[in-house]
Amino acid sequence: MKDVNLANVLEDLRLAGLITFGIGGAATYIYPGEMSYLLPPDSLFLRPLSDTKNLxxxxxxxxxEFALAATRLLFVIKADPELRARGKAELHPLAAKNSYLQNWRISHHDLDRLANDPNMRNSLFAHFFTLLPTLPLLDNASQKTLARTLNTDDSRLDFTLRLLAKLGMVAITPNEPLRVLDEGVTQFMNQPxxxxxxxxxxxxxxxxxxxxxxxxxxxxxxxxxxxxxxxxxxxxxxxxxxxxxxxxxxxxxxxxxxxxxxxxxxxxxxxxxxxxxxxxxxxxxxxxxxxxxxxxxxxxxxxxxxxxxxxxxxxxxxxxxxxxxxxxxxxxxxxxxxxxxxxxxxxxxVHQTDKYESPRLTRSGAAITFSGEGKITARLDESDPNLLTLLNLLTDSIHSEGDTLIYGVAAECARRAFEGGWDADKVIAALEKAAATRLPKALSESLRAWWANFGRVHLYANVALLELADDFALNELLAGTSLAQHLLYRFSPRLIALRPEGVEVLRADLVNKGYTPKIAS
Structure with missing residues (x-):
């Protein structure tokens, strides 16, 4: 290496895509992730533990488990309209007067010290201020409720909720109830x-x-x-x-x-x-x-x-x-x-291998039970998420109770299951398999009657139509506004029908979130 110009070697490696410059142009070189498959597992690179006793x-x-936990979280949120996002944090008096401080979670101890400093401006530029961790997404009551229902800790719950929000399955607005976005959930649930x-x-x-x-x-x-x-x-x-x-x-x-x-x-x-x-x-x-x-x-x-x-x-x-x-x-x-x-x-x-064979999921006991009032109780610890998806189609009446979800089956909701490719016999078979018993006669007869009537003409009065400018706006509006609550039917990606009672609410939502300009009255 005596006569080799190291700078030229590094530049050749950079041009080959094997290394890259660090942040800010600093003389730091790293292996990009795309090339890591060339570097196999190595016990000299990461050393094995020498003493494995008494661990x-x-x-x-x-x-x-993690996929199950995320799925259960979705359905528990959908079942409980009282779950709310955290409101904006109360501002320190000094931050309330200075907008630039509102962009930081600075410890109140540091802000108190700054507020009491007679030479505050000079002190501001001379000091460093302790930054506090990110606040959880949920308010305290909702955090406790969900952690107890799902038997998890606060950190894991908040982390999972952030992932679901990033994937467009949960809409989170400060101090507002959480909203599950069915569009994203359907795509998620369609995967194994x-x-x-x-x-x-x-x-x-x-x-x-x-x-x-x-x-x-x-x-x-x-x-x-x-x-x-x-x-x-x-x-x-x-x-x-x-x-x-x-x-x-x-x-x-x-x-x-x-x-x-x-x-x-x-x-x-x-x-x-x-x-x-x-x-x-x-x-x-x-x-x-x-x-x-x-x-x-x-x-x-x-x-x-x-x-x-x-x-x-x-x-x-x-x-x-x-x-x-x-x-x-x-x-x-x-x-x-x-x-x-x-x-x-x-x-x-981590892409150490490109093959993975998942074990079979084993369950014990009945996942659901039936009650005399036509309700279905699902155990969160035993229910397959695909079963929860079916139950979610069959009802708009869901509430959580401990580690269970209680569903009330309704004719209007059964129509959604039928539109999704189910028929009465398939629904009954799936429910009986999950319950390991026969469906109550009244519920079975209701499902068959609803299926017999399915497909007849449905008449809606005073339907509102909304035409969109492109093929991509609909999914964005479903994720970012209250549109999902008022959507009645999709004719195409650009034309949809709305429930008339939701038009004014949606219009105000679109204005508030900047999707349409505000028109002076």
Whole structure:
């Protein structure tokens, strides 16, 4: 290598697409994810744990669990109209007077100190301000209700809800009830159970309104970001959070090289991430605009111990997310994370392999029971999401009770199931199979009578028509407005029929959200 010009070699590698420059043109080179298949699992790259005795194993969920949990969350939200998004956070008096402070979640302690400083303007430019984690999407009451119903913790619930919102299945407006968007749910539910993991996994990779810092904070990490006062004017915390998430793809690239079927030493992962500048997006923002701190001092990332104090909790949080997906199992010794191991599903999700054969989903006991009032009770722990989809078609009357959903079957709703390709015999067979018993006679006769009458002419008075300008506007309006609540029929992607009573509500919604101009009266 004595006579080789290293700069020329690096430039050749860049032109070949094997490496790329780091953020801001810095002299940092990384392997792009697209090329990682050339780099197989390697026990020298990520070192196996030498001592595997006396480990406490935190096993991953089953390959089905995360997709099941996301599906159940959708149906519980649909069943409970009282679930609400969190309202806008109450502003500190100083933030209420200064709009630039409203774009940041700064600790009230720091704002109190600034407000009481007689030389406030100079102090603003001279100090760094502690940034708080992202607030959960749900208000406190709804968060508790859903966590209890689904038997999950707050962090995992909020994370799953963010993925569903990003995929266009749940509409979330501050201080408003949550809305399930049937269009996105139908596409999601049409996939096999394990296949539903792919869009959820991809949504995590591109999720910009939440970072692993938020999870690390919930897990007890004291590491945090502090923003310089001078930079509060030209950036927002949302933009900063999006910047931090750029580390995910590179982390997945490194995990792709983890040796299969072996416990990987967590400290080996920490060291490798530091050596390869995996978290360059975070490293690059430190300095005059952003500082990395713990509860007692500012961190210098050139120092190995400081680097570890900040980034080890972040990597633990990322591995916790992998465990949620069923992609990794974690090993502890004396409550300290010491190792991780990719599962077969994990190897597939990080593209270590392109083949994965999912196990068969086994269930025990009856998924549904029938009551004398013509109602159907479904157990969330046993009900196949495809069964929940059928029940969702059969009713608009759903409410949750503990770990069950209670459905009231109605003729108007049964029509939706028939339009979706079901007939009375198929519906009855599916319900009886799930219940492991015969359908009550009254419900069976009702379904057959509704099917016999299906297809006859339906007359609607005073139907409102809405014509759209292009083929793509309809899905956007369904995701971003109240249109789904008033939609009666689609003639084409550009022409739809609306319930007349919803026209004024929809018009106001379109104006408020900027889809149509406001017309002065």
């Amino acid at each position: 406490r194993i935190d096993s991953p969920a089953s390959p089905f 159970l394990v296949a539903r993991l792919a869009p959820l996994w991809n949504a995590w990779q591109t999720l910009k309104d939440w970072s692993e810092f938020d999870l690390a904070s919930a897990q007890g990490s004291t590491a945090h970001l502090a923003q310089g006062g001078a930079s509060l004017f030209n950036q927002t915390q949302v933009q900063l959070t999006a910047q931090l998430t750029a580390a995910r793809p590179m982390l997945i690239t490194i995990l792709r090289r983890a040796p299969t079927d072996q416990w990987v030493d967590f400290e080996s992962l920490v060291a490798r991430c530091r050596a390869l500048d995996t978290l360059h997006a975070i490293w690059s923002i430190q300095g005059n605009t952003t500082q990395l701190q713990t509860s007692d001092h500012r961190l210098n990332l050139s120092n190995v111990e400081d680097w570890r104090a900040f980034f080890a909790p972040l990597l633990k949080a990322a591995l916790a997310v992998l465990r949620w997906f069923g992609a990794a199992e974690l090993a502890y010794r004396k409550d300290q994370l010491v190792a991780f191991r990719l599962t077969e599903l994990g190897a597939y999700l």
